[in-house]
Amino acid sequence: MARPLVPLISIDALVSAALELVDEAGDFSLPKLAKRIGVSQSSIYNHVSGREEILELMRGRIISESTYELDVQQDWEAALRAIVRSYRDAFARHPRLAPLLVLQTVQDHQVLGLYEDLALALEAAGFHGRDVLSAISTIDSFALGFALDLAAPDVVWAPPQQGFPTLSSALANAGPADERGEAAFEFGLEILMAGLHSRLRTTVQ
Amino acid sequence: MARPLVPLISIDALVSAALELVDEAGDFSLPKLAKRIGVSQSSIYNHVSGREEILELMRGRIISESTYELDVQQDWEAALRAIVRSYRDAFARHPRLAPLLVLQTVQDHQVLGLYEDLALALEAAGFHGRDVLSAISTIDSFALGFALDLAAPDVVWAPPQQGFPTLSSALANAGPADERGEAAFEFGLEILMAGLHSRLRTTVQ
DNA sequence: ACGATAAACGAAAGCCTTTCGCTTAAGTCT
């Protein structure tokens, strides 16, 4: 086939189809992506530079889909909570995408905007100098860790019947996997916020 | 070649070689693993079930290599700090392994032992019921997040020159990548501990 | 009118994991 009258491929369609594949199968490949859109593998290279760019585009897409509102009236804590929740919500809708993104540099504009807002909220809170990036890294680790938890197998820990009594009883106490994840995230967010408050109190201003 | 007098492959040698490859290249493959040991790819299947088992064996190996001492005298906070540090140290020695493990259920005995100790320390601290697993998940998210940070590209965020002033200046303030990671981990650990303390104070006992 | 660009295609190179059948040494049982 020669050049079609109307392009068969668009970046939007590419990203949507790739996201569908990841949601369904936990991964995507160019052959499957091409088959889903109904084109050949190699045609895709006319629109993106390769697999990595598609991944980065997916990151931007899911972050854009999960917006948060920053309100001038808001205190920094409310802002931080809103940002972290929105980040985590983005991955909650597409849990299996998180593992595919951990090794890539963040370049997407939308996503950088989220980190910029994070930095602003932290400065408003009273963090200075190197602490700002340390706090960003901490929040990022936390949010990424919980995002990955959403993608983890239902059974994260599989102790044998004998030998790990405390861990086993903690697991027995927990409800179904999604409830456990939800409860853990809420718990973790409280820990994080309390920790940040405490740090601000104890640091010489 | 028929069956050799002395086996050419042992699980220990397999894991060591695989770990070397991951340290060097960030990944390992059976062809490369086989070449390094000096056998053919398919022979490896006589010793392990496949790629996944090798990954799980590597997890056990690095956790075993990074021990911590739990001392009856110790308070729970010291115990938690020791466990989290040891976990993070394990991945600091083999940063590029972390991303390969995020999707796998933990089955290794040594690693389960670490989580058992974590559960014990949390109960000693005064957490009960579902909170134990929530706290484990929170600590796990932190530790995993920071482990992944060690494997991340030197440039985690790449904002363009214009448009993200607060993030850019936070990045400019930071030193080299490894110092940033180290400072962030220490910062995060304080936040985590302070948060847990705060939670214990405010929860009805 | 014409040249450049864009967007499709097929073919192929060079990775990867895993399975299969074949060979032969070592160990075990009678």
Added chain:
DNA sequence: AGACTTAAGCGAAAGGCTTTCGTTTATCGT
């Protein structure tokens, strides 16, 4: 001692994967 089972190597091949390259042809700008 002879025979059977197992363990551990091998090569070949199936069927994935990403990416590059050359070819074709429609559209657009000058």
